[in-house]
Amino acid sequence: MIPRLYVTVxxxxxxxxxxxxxxxxxxxxxMRRTPGDPLILFNTRxxxxxxxxxxxxxxxxxxxxTDLRRPQSSVPDVWLCFAPLKKDAVxxxxxxxxxxxxxxxxxxxxxxxxxxxxxxxRLEANAIEAAEQTERLTLPQIRAPxxxxxxxxxxxxxxxxxxxxxxxxxxxxxxALSGLKQDVRQTNAWGILxxxxxxxxxxxxxLLSKLxxxxxxxxxxxxxxxxxxxxxxxxxxxxxxxxxxxxxxxPLLPIGQSPA
Amino acid sequence: MIPRLYVTVxxxxxxxxxxxxxxxxxxxxxMRRTPGDPLILFNTRxxxxxxxxxxxxxxxxxxxxTDLRRPQSSVPDVWLCFAPLKKDAVxxxxxxxxxxxxxxxxxxxxxxxxxxxxxxxRLEANAIEAAEQTERLTLPQIRAPxxxxxxxxxxxxxxxxxxxxxxxxxxxxxxALSGLKQDVRQTNAWGILxxxxxxxxxxxxxLLSKLxxxxxxxxxxxxxxxxxxxxxxxxxxxxxxxxxxxxxxxPLLPIGQSPA
Numbered sequence: 001m002i003p004r005l006y007v008t009v010x011x012x013x014x015x016x017x018x019x020x021x022x023x024x025x026x027x028x029x030x031m032r033r034t035p036g037d038p039l040i041l042f043n044t045r046x047x048x049x050x051x052x053x054x055x056x057x058x059x060x061x062x063x064x065x066t067d068l069r070r071p072q073s074s075v076p077d078v079w080l081c082f083a084p085l086k087k088d089a090v091x092x093x094x095x096x097x098x099x100x101x102x103x104x105x106x107x108x109x110x111x112x113x114x115x116x117x118x119x120x121x122r123l124e125a126n127a128i129e130a131a132e133q134t135e136r137l138t139l140p141q142i143r144a145p146x147x148x149x150x151x152x153x154x155x156x157x158x159x160x161x162x163x164x165x166x167x168x169x170x171x172x173x174x175x176a177l178s179g180l181k182q183d184v185r186q187t188n189a190w191g192i193l194x195x196x197x198x199x200x201x202x203x204x205x206x207l208l209s210k211l212x213x214x215x216x217x218x219x220x221x222x223x224x225x226x227x228x229x230x231x232x233x234x235x236x237x238x239x240x241x242x243x244x245x246x247x248x249x250x251p252l253l254p255i256g257q258s259p260a
Numbered sequence: 261m262i263p264r265l266y267v268t269v270x271x272x273x274x275x276x277x278x279x280x281x282x283x284x285x286x287x288x289x290x291m292r293r294t295p296g297d298p299l300i301l302f303n304t305r306x307x308x309x310x311x312x313x314x315x316x317x318x319x320x321x322x323x324x325x326t327d328l329r330r331p332q333s334s335v336p337d338v339w340l341c342f343a344p345l346k347k348d349a350v351x352x353x354x355x356x357x358x359x360x361x362x363x364x365x366x367x368x369x370x371x372x373x374x375x376x377x378x379x380x381x382r383l384e385a386n387a388i389e390a391a392e393q394t395e396r397l398t399l400p401q402i403r404a405p406x407x408x409x410x411x412x413x414x415x416x417x418x419x420x421x422x423x424x425x426x427x428x429x430x431x432x433x434x435x436a437l438s439g440l441k442q443d444v445r446q447t448n449a450w451g452i453l454x455x456x457x458x459x460x461x462x463x464x465x466x467l468l469s470k471l472x473x474x475x476x477x478x479x480x481x482x483x484x485x486x487x488x489x490x491x492x493x494x495x496x497x498x499x500x501x502x503x504x505x506x507x508x509x510x511p512l513l514p515i516g517q518s519p520a
Contacts, residue, residue: 092352099488101480135483169508174499220361220504223395228359235492236499239434244480248429 003031004040004132006139007063011046015065016054024061027053033061040069044138047072073137075101076242077189081108081151081161082230083196084115093227094123098130098140100234101243106191107145112198118145148204152211159189163208163216164233165200173217173233177240180215192237194230263291264300264392266399267323271306275325276314284321287313293321300329304398307332333397335361336502337449341368341411341421342490343456344375353487354383358390358400360494361503366451367405372458378405408464412471419449423468423476424493425460433477433493437500440475452497454490 003026009017019027027033035053041063042048048070055062080102084090094105105127107118124142131139146154155161160180162173171179180186193208200208208214219229238244263286269277279287287293295313301323302308308330315322340362344350354365365387367378384402391399406414415421420440422433431439440446453468460468468474479489498504 096488096491099482099484100492101482133483133485172499172505172507174505175507218504218508220498220502221506221508222359222361223393224359225393228356231356231491232360232495232498235495238480238492239432239496239499242480244478245432245434246481247432247435248478248481 002038002040003027003033004042004135006128006132007041007043009043011041011043011049011065013049013065013067017063019061019063023063027061028056039063041065042137045072048137070137075103075136075138075140076238077103077159078234078237078242079104079106079143079159079191080230080234081106081191081193083108083110083113083194083226084118084145085197085226086115087119089225089227090115090118090123091126093230094126094140095130096227096231097234098127098136099134100231101136101238102140102234103138104141104143106143106151108148108151108193109145110148110196110204111201113196114198115196120145152207155191155213156189157213158187159191159213160186161191161193161208161211161214162233162237163214164192164194164219164229165205165208165216170216170218173219173236174240176215176217177237181241190237190241192230192233194226194233197226262298262300263287263293264302264395266388266392267301267303269303271301271303271309271325273309273325273327277323279321279323283323287321288316299323301325302397305332308397330397335363335396335398335400336498337363337419338494338497338502339364339366339403339419339451340490340494341366341451341453343368343370343373343454343486344378344405345457345486346375347379349485349487350375350378350383351386353490354386354400355390356491357494358387358396359394360491361396361498362400362494363398364401364403366403366411368408368411368453369405370408370456370464371461373456374458375456380404412467415451415473416449417473418447419451419473420446421451421453421468421471421474422493422497423474424452424454424479424489425465425468425476430476430478433479433496434500436475436477437497441501450497450501452490452493454486454493457486 005023033053035055037053039051041051047068050066050069051063054064080097084107120142127140209216219232265283293313295315297313299311301311307328310326310329311323312326314324340357344367380402387400469476479492
């Protein structure tokens with residue numbers, strides 16, 4: 001298994017640099033790599049590169065960039081607006097949503113949100129690790145938490161909100177998103193908004209449902225936990241409006257296999 | 261919060277019975293319920309019932325069934341055929357797939373399956389807990405593990421396999437499932453087949469792709485972990501071919517809220 005790492009330095013063939021502390025620790029102590037071993041790098045700007053370990057010393061790990069593997073690419077512009085959950089559920093949500101190609105995480109505090117604390121550094125570390133695993137060339141943006149009122153007040157109305165909250169009879173998500181796909185006035189900026197474990201308050205749903213840029217959708221007859229609802233909505237989004245709807249340009253590898 | 265419990269006894273108004281050990285412990289020691297407190301019961305056969313705690317003693321918890329809340333209903337006939345993963349990933353997969361309305365879990369050992377052990381009792385306990393939470397009236401069936409060869413040999417060819425493994429250019433899952441939905445010859449029995457972390461072996465994919473009851477589908481441009489792939493496929497399945505595609509009969513509650 002060839003390690004794949006996010007780095008912050010500029011990447012181009014011939015660049016040599018000392019790995020940052022996290023990467024150095026991982027390569028030296030966790031993976032026990034030695035000079036000459038290959039690795040893969042991305043920095044969210046320059047594409048994905050092959051590299052080799054040039055030197056390992058007590059103090060540092062030197063890396064040399066060799067050649068471009070893939071040009072830079074992005075993910076669909078879909079934000080996940082979620083109410084902070086228990087630590088394990090947030091960890092899980094960040095990992096899975098990063099794999100499913102979310103562009104940004106927007107924490108939202110609603111009336112029934114039980115968790116008042118959110119460790120943004122932990123959230124970012126989990127997102128980086130998932131992006132490394134899932135062969136993304138970008139990291140999801142971690143946005144500063146907002147109250148629901150602040151979120152709505154500052155919201156760009158050209159970014160459509162897909163509201164996962166069944167207040168009254170709403171269209172099933174598949175039907176609703178297929179309808180949006182046909183709408184030529186539609187821009188390509190999206191937000192998926194999910195409530196906390198306790199659900200949205202009735203007043204919140206009433207407020208949201210009246211906004212012209214909100215499309216409420218139904219996720220089926222079962223009661224889903226908040227994290228499950230968010231991921232189901234994101235998976236369906238990618239399969240209809242996102243890059244999961246695109247036919248692959250060339251033969252692809254089996255799921256779970258790395259191109260290396 | 262009114263506890264919702266799976267029980268094995270027959271349920272009808274007026275039935276009185278001693279709770280099984282797991283339920284008794286939960287009601288008495290975890291939830292600290294006392295006589296007169298309400299609860300909700302289902303047994304996968306008779307529907308969902310209101311009940312009350314009739315008596316709590318050192319040795320037992322007596323429950324009395326009052327009235328029917330909802331008639332029995334089922335989930336779409338979709339099996340999740342998955343290669344055993346690490347314990348945490350299996351726990352997570354079972355919880356989320358149960359919420360997403362899977363009818364059965366079918367463990368499959370493939371060439372690259374790293375985990376050789378699978379605790380079926382733990383799997384069942386997790387499925388019961390998730391079914392209690394998600395307001396299902398059924399439990400997913402837990403099927404005995406098979407090798408991939410055994411699975412194929414014994415497979416009912418009228419149950420179509422949706423293969424989550426991109427061997428060569430395959431249709432995106434949304435397009436593939438929408439196509440199957442139009443096919444009037446199609447039965448309503450399904451299996452979603454996902455590989456292990458290492459992916460399927462080339463020989464396995466070649467074998468599977470030749471079977472007339474297998475539809476390979478693509479899950480988008482990113483590399484998904486095995487559990488993420490399974491859940492994304494199941495979510496998209498429910499939104500197109502499953503009960504997530506049905507318009508709700510009446511106003512529904514917000515996600516995460518219980519009707520109680």
